[in-house]
Amino acid sequence: MLAEIITIGDEILIGQIVDTNSAYISKELNKVGVKVYQITSIQDDRDHILQAFNEAKKHADLVIVTGGLGPTRDDITKQTFCDFFNDVLVENSEVIENIKELFQKYQLQKPLPANFQQAMVPSKAIVLKNLHGTAPGMWMDEDNTVFVSLPGVPYEMKSLLQTEVLPRVLKRFNRPFIFHKTLLTYGLGESAIADRIEKWENALPKDIKLAYLPSLGRVRLRLSSTGWDKEILEGKVAKQMETLHKMLDDIAVGYEDETSIVGKISVLLKNKNQSLSLAESCTGGAIVSQITSEAGVSSFLKGSIIPYETALKSKILGVPQFLIDKFSVVSVEVAESMAENANKLFGSDYAIATTGIAGPTKGDSDAEVGTVCIAVASPKGVESGMFNFGNDRYRVIDKATNKALEMLLKEISKN
Amino acid sequence: MLAEIITIGDEILIGQIVDTNSAYISKELNKVGVKVYQITSIQDDRDHILQAFNEAKKHADLVIVTGGLGPTRDDITKQTFCDFFNDVLVENSEVIENIKELFQKYQLQKPLPANFQQAMVPSKAIVLKNLHGTAPGMWMDEDNTVFVSLPGVPYEMKSLLQTEVLPRVLKRFNRPFIFHKTLLTYGLGESAIADRIEKWENALPKDIKLAYLPSLGRVRLRLSSTGWDKEILEGKVAKQMETLHKMLDDIAVGYEDETSIVGKISVLLKNKNQSLSLAESCTGGAIVSQITSEAGVSSFLKGSIIPYETALKSKILGVPQFLIDKFSVVSVEVAESMAENANKLFGSDYAIATTGIAGPTKGDSDAEVGTVCIAVASPKGVESGMFNFGNDRYRVIDKATNKALEMLLKEISKN
Numbered sequence: 001m002l003a004e005i006i007t008i009g010d011e012i013l014i015g016q017i018v019d020t021n022s023a024y025i026s027k028e029l030n031k032v033g034v035k036v037y038q039i040t041s042i043q044d045d046r047d048h049i050l051q052a053f054n055e056a057k058k059h060a061d062l063v064i065v066t067g068g069l070g071p072t073r074d075d076i077t078k079q080t081f082c083d084f085f086n087d088v089l090v091e092n093s094e095v096i097e098n099i100k101e102l103f104q105k106y107q108l109q110k111p112l113p114a115n116f117q118q119a120m121v122p123s124k125a126i127v128l129k130n131l132h133g134t135a136p137g138m139w140m141d142e143d144n145t146v147f148v149s150l151p152g153v154p155y156e157m158k159s160l161l162q163t164e165v166l167p168r169v170l171k172r173f174n175r176p177f178i179f180h181k182t183l184l185t186y187g188l189g190e191s192a193i194a195d196r197i198e199k200w201e202n203a204l205p206k207d208i209k210l211a212y213l214p215s216l217g218r219v220r221l222r223l224s225s226t227g228w229d230k231e232i233l234e235g236k237v238a239k240q241m242e243t244l245h246k247m248l249d250d251i252a253v254g255y256e257d258e259t260s261i262v263g264k265i266s267v268l269l270k271n272k273n274q275s276l277s278l279a280e281s282c283t284g285g286a287i288v289s290q291i292t293s294e295a296g297v298s299s300f301l302k303g304s305i306i307p308y309e310t311a312l313k314s315k316i317l318g319v320p321q322f323l324i325d326k327f328s329v330v331s332v333e334v335a336e337s338m339a340e341n342a343n344k345l346f347g348s349d350y351a352i353a354t355t356g357i358a359g360p361t362k363g364d365s366d367a368e369v370g371t372v373c374i375a376v377a378s379p380k381g382v383e384s385g386m387f388n389f390g391n392d393r394y395r396v397i398d399k400a401t402n403k404a405l406e407m408l409l410k411e412i413s414k415n
Numbered sequence: 416m417l418a419e420i421i422t423i424g425d426e427i428l429i430g431q432i433v434d435t436n437s438a439y440i441s442k443e444l445n446k447v448g449v450k451v452y453q454i455t456s457i458q459d460d461r462d463h464i465l466q467a468f469n470e471a472k473k474h475a476d477l478v479i480v481t482g483g484l485g486p487t488r489d490d491i492t493k494q495t496f497c498d499f500f501n502d503v504l505v506e507n508s509e510v511i512e513n514i515k516e517l518f519q520k521y522q523l524q525k526p527l528p529a530n531f532q533q534a535m536v537p538s539k540a541i542v543l544k545n546l547h548g549t550a551p552g553m554w555m556d557e558d559n560t561v562f563v564s565l566p567g568v569p570y571e572m573k574s575l576l577q578t579e580v581l582p583r584v585l586k587r588f589n590r591p592f593i594f595h596k597t598l599l600t601y602g603l604g605e606s607a608i609a610d611r612i613e614k615w616e617n618a619l620p621k622d623i624k625l626a627y628l629p630s631l632g633r634v635r636l637r638l639s640s641t642g643w644d645k646e647i648l649e650g651k652v653a654k655q656m657e658t659l660h661k662m663l664d665d666i667a668v669g670y671e672d673e674t675s676i677v678g679k680i681s682v683l684l685k686n687k688n689q690s691l692s693l694a695e696s697c698t699g700g701a702i703v704s705q706i707t708s709e710a711g712v713s714s715f716l717k718g719s720i721i722p723y724e725t726a727l728k729s730k731i732l733g734v735p736q737f738l739i740d741k742f743s744v745v746s747v748e749v750a751e752s753m754a755e756n757a758n759k760l761f762g763s764d765y766a767i768a769t770t771g772i773a774g775p776t777k778g779d780s781d782a783e784v785g786t787v788c789i790a791v792a793s794p795k796g797v798e799s800g801m802f803n804f805g806n807d808r809y810r811v812i813d814k815a816t817n818k819a820l821e822m823l824l825k826e827i828s829k830n
Binding site: 010011012013014015016017018019020022023024025026027028029030035036037038039040041042043044048055070071072073074075109111112113114115134153155178180182190191192194195201209210211212213214215222224278283284285286287288289291292293295296297298301302303304305306307308309312316345346358359360361392393394395397 | 425426427428429430431432433434435437438439440441442443444445450451452453454455456457458459463470485486487488489490524526527528529530549568570593595597605606607609610616624625626627628629630637639693698699700701702703704706707708710711712713716717718719720721722723724727731760761773774775776807808809810812
């Protein structure tokens with residue numbers, strides 16, 4: 001079965017916001033066997049919306065529409081649904097109650113008449129309760145196509161999708177299984193990989209699809225297949241993935257899965273009752289903020305120091321000045337000393353340290369832009385490396401963050 | 416004139432990546448007077464691509480296509496262009512040279528035959544030189560519609576758009592001016608704002624469009640207009656914006672523009688030759704990493720300490736233990752002490768401090784999840800506030816980061 005996603009809002013088409021809703025919805029639909037055929041972003045314009053609805057209906061069994069549900073007059077999605085389904089807006093008492101509850105819960109002033117306009121919904125729509133906002137979701141099932149309308153605010157959309165939409169999709173549609181497995185590789189370009197696996201790729205069964213996803217020094221290789229028997233499907237993909245993994249054993253670093261690298265580090269450190277600290281210079285807090293963006297890290301994370309100014313590496317962290325003078329501030333020696341001293345300062349078992357030149361200009365060092373030294377100090381000693389991550393500041397920081405977390409995971413897994 | 420953006424790639428439709436290219440392209444096109452009519456994301460499938468090309472041609476003068484240009488066989492965009500334009504692929508010597516140059520520059524091994532397949536381009540296409548990758552951009556002008564094909568890798572796409580595509584768009588098309596001005600407001604919902612400005616909104620000239628963009632405690636109000644005389648256009652929008660700003664004076668915090676809040680802080684601190692440090696507990700490095708993600712901050716940023724474990728707030732930062740015992744670790748008193756001590760530790764003029772409960776569970780405090788105390792210490796003293804940013808970890812950190820930077824900017828602007 002096929003779905004289409006339509007996002008409505010001028011803010012997307014003028015580039016004022018990035019549409020992250022579509023990726024979230026696509027991923028969640030895929031998990032329950034629904035394939036997304038197309039994603040279309042259009043303006044808050046009646047004729048354009050109607051045209052997109054008509055096009056979507058030709059291909060899709062399920063059309064998920066986000067946006068255009070605000071209480072202000074630039075939002076015209078509901079009225080356009082009425083035009084499309086030859087329906088009228090009627091007041092819905094459940095929505096009225098929900099609005100009152102929300103205003104009470106968040107101790108807001110009395111709802112305004114405009115807030116109650118949110119309770120006007122197409123008469124044929126099934127209302128989906130929005131726990132986090134006044135705009136209700138709507139489920140409209142007609143002529144074998146289901147249209148679902150959701151607010152564009154990501155937080156509200158996600159909650160409605162999980163609590164109201166997906167359970168209904170499971171009941172309403174007969175769906176196959178869709179299975180993806182993605183191998184992460186590091187250090188070889190996509191052409192070189194394609195060259196190496198050419199024979200195997202040629203012999204790949206027609207119902208298994210291979211995709212190459214290059215990004216930031218890595219290539220991800222995704223195998224996808226769709227079928228009605230979950231076990232057979234997963235077995236078929238697993239068998240091909242095993243062969244692929246063997247051919248790329250020297251560059252494979254694992255599979256992409258739901259557990260993030262921080263999640264993996266978190267589980268290992270908690271099991272061992274060990275702790276972590278960081279001393280980040282050139283990554284400027286990017287690593288620690290990636291760690292603290294996940295819940296439950298306070299049980300192992302002691303803290304982090306970002307000695308951005310060179311002098312602070314000695315003053316606060318205690319890196320010997322002669323190391324900086326002898327090897328320069330961007331050196332594996334200084335990175336190692338930073339990591340060891342971070343363990344002392346924070347009283348932790350493991351420490352990550354970074355020092356380098358994120359660019360675009362050189363700092364207090366002769367090193368090339370993009371040079372980053374990373375060290376991981378552990379109870380067994382200290383490991384380090386010097387890397388060059390190119391000349392784009394954002395990419396340098398991002399690659400260094402990935403590399404440092406990879407090095408830490410490797411060290412923790414060893415000990 | 417109208418444009419359409421078509422992004423090709425299964426990875427978008429299964430939600431494996433978020434399409435950030437479209438927002439970037441839309442924004443850049445808007446700046447030169449090109450309105451984006453629709454953004455369409457489709458699969459790596461010949462028939463689907465052809466169908467999208469035919470649809471786009473009906474409305475758009477310019478169609479920008481990204482993705483599907485890799486050297487591997489899942490990438491079929493170029494061949495599909497040939498089918499669409501009744502064309503054939505021919506070898507292009509400029510692309511061959513570019514590939515050789517890139518391999519030499521990045522000291523890679525010898526190019527493989529697959530790499531040289533990138534030099535096969537539709538015979539009618541004008542080749543656009545890609546400085547950062549082997550896939551060339553292409554410009555195909557036929558029957559009054561221009562199709563442009565760009566690689567999907569954001570770094571390569573952006574560079575090609577700036578150096579090759581936009582200059583050609585300026586020459587090829589007669590374009591009006593498009594002008595947006597966005598007022599940022601904080602503290603009032605969109606219904607309440609709509610209620611307050613109703614009369615003015617009713618009287619707004621037909622050619623000026625108002626949009627409400629609610630997000631994370633803020634509402635952005637955007638006025639947009641299109642016209643052929645830049646001065647008249649900007650004057651008309653400015654006049655309406657002035658009236659709007661006056662009506663919302665109590666909640667307006669400024670205009671959205673190209674300069675980020677970090678950029679504004681950066682300029683002010685550099686002009687005054689003053690410095691900044693941070694002590695971030697609950698924001699866990701999110702603020703410092705937002706600052707260090709921008710270039711040129713090392714001239715004013717001393718560093719940051721993230722004392723995630725409560726005990727470290729005393730041990731490293733020197734917050735008196737009695738303050739923590741008396742007021743609890745999540746208190747404005749502790750936040751203020753953290754900020755003042757950060758200035759001492761780092762030798763800086765300004766310091767931001769945060770302490771709070773990002774959630775989902777409570778930490779070493781009785782405070783509600785979402786409570787965040789923020790302090791800014793400056794040469795004139797210390798300012799602080801206690802806030803509740805809700806119960807979603809990601810949103811709490813994000814809102815606290817925005818609020819802290821806002822408070823800092825206010826303090827620096829004052830002094």
